[in-house]
Amino acid sequence: MTNRKRTDLINTLSKDLQPVSPRNGIVFPALLWFIMSWIYVVALSLYLGPLRTGALESLIKSPQFAFESLVGLISGALFCLIAFQEAIPGRRHQWLVWLAFISALLWISCYIAGLSFPAIEPSWDGKRAHCVLEAYLYSGPPLIIGYRLIYQRYPLNSLRAGIFLGMSAGMLPALFMQISCMYDPRHILTHHIAPISIIVVSGALLGIIFNKRKHIHDFDNIAHTRH
């Protein structure tokens, strides 16, 4: 390619330039997505079944139960934030990525420790018949809508953005099941936390698909400049 071609490219890109609405915020769209997703999860969850009896009281009475819930909430929020950071070039903070993963490990560790030292007495009270399926139902739509919001910006690494958003979307139902389904660390690990991996894979797939679309879009720009 020569400089002549670069000049042609610049002329084509700047010709008939359309105004664009800046989409450069991170915190506001991330917060909006996080809150709306929570509203969706809570509303649908309450529609499909009641909360576990005494679950909300446990948040006050058991510091360990409140702690593991809080760590999960913070971790989910951090994954949401780093997913939206990926959407804007040059805005990624590696320390936040580390913090998100460390908080997720801490969150899972709480339940592994809970196998021997449970926060509250494990019981089958409040067991939801299809909690695994519900987890997918709660996290699927937020994942798709969230990825659409990210794709409207310009994620340089679509795969990573999809994985981070998948983590956040998968953690929403896992956290709410803490008070809406039975409490038993073993059940939580296998039925509430394990499904997150499927959501993460779905997020990664969305990332791959949209990355190809982005390349096609960019390729169309190149083709357009050569005609």
Place this chain on the structure above:
Amino acid sequence: MTRAHKDELRWSHWMSQAQNGDESCYAALLEELGNVIAAYLQVRFGSIDLIEDCVQESLIAIHSARHTYDTKRLFRPWLFAIVRNRMIDLLRSQRSYKSILEKNASGHIDILGTPIEDEVNKSMVFAALAPAYRDVLLLTKVAGYTTSEAAKTLGISENVVRVRVHRGIKATRKILQSEP
């Protein structure tokens, strides 16, 4: 006010105008950025054909991402995040790039141990890479060798070449990202 600071203000202003649809500001911005990106890449990779491809792909990416620039923030981190990403993507892609030297040569290319190799080796990225990674990247990405040709030249298996290319690109990304 330093020159870098003046550049920042000018680019930021031009991009702000471009977001409002100002064609002349946008053309001036892309023209200037094209030269800046080319200089940035030449210091890091030497004079290889891949650079002009990367400049043009970066300009297209800037065009696609122009709505994500926040005029209240610095322009350079946004710009160079895009440039680094495009360069790594180009290195990763299966396309082979012929070096300037190859155009002058006929038949088989001997790049290792030539002045061309010395020139590329002086560039920031290639100088920082381990020799094993540098050689495979030089052959496959600069001289346009196939994996089997590179393996034959270096006396190693094709699998080793593939692994070294993968690790070499990973190391290149780290070198580029470690810059302030």
